[in-house]
Amino acid sequence: MWVQAFNKLKDMFKPSILGKWKDKEFAVKFYKDGGGGIAMAPQFPEFRFYPNNPTQLHNAIANILTYIFLHPDSLAVVKLAGTSPQYFMFVDLFGIHDIEYAKTHSYASSTNVIKGTFMWDRNEGSLNMNKFFQFVDAFSKYFDHTHQHHFLMFDNPYEGTVAILQTLFNNRIDNRIRIMDLYKDYSR
Numbered sequence: 770m771w772v773q774a775f776n777k778l779k780d781m782f783k784p785s786i787l788g789k790w791k792d793k794e795f796a797v798k799f800y801k802d803g804g805g806g807i808a809m810a811p812q813f814p815e816f817r818f819y820p821n822n823p824t825q826l827h828n829a830i831a832n833i834l835t836y837i838f839l840h841p842d843s844l845a846v847v848k849l850a851g852t853s854p855q856y857f858m859f860v861d862l863f864g865i866h867d868i869e870y871a872k873t874h875s876y877a878s879s880t881n882v883i884k885g886t887f888m889w890d891r892n893e894g895s896l897n898m899n900k901f902f903q904f905v906d907a908f909s910k911y912f913d914h915t916h917q918h919h920f921l922m923f924d925n926p927y928e929g930t931v932a933i934l935q936t937l938f939n940n941r942i943d944n945r946i947r948i949m950d951l952y953k954d955y956s957r
Contacts, residue, residue: 782820813951854885
């Protein structure tokens, strides 16, 4: 399931999907998505990547999957880097979501950070809502609550779980993948 989920997210960043955005820098932030809605303060520092750089893309996807697994109340928000309010996806362990999910699940506030456009709404080539919902449907089949319970039931320390996932990504996908310690300040 890990490799399939990784590959599905990677497929979303194919040049044929991204079109004119394939050379742009993207940013990832994690927000707390609890029972009351999405908290607007990020849980971890933002990290950035270029999807046309395979190492950066692989690291970004592996880190997204690792942190949404280890923090099931997290929502990874992927958008164009900088001040551009152009969102690419909202993903948690159980699904990929569009901007409407984020807007309707955010705490009501005039300072709501989920303002802007959803890149898939542009209908530019393969970057369209029909294709997006194909990714949504496929990704929703990879994880459920039992996966997390079975994996974490062995009472591994946090660092041990990160090491297991690091090894899995290195052995099954790319030996250059590095899981970041998002508890420390991240700099590229």
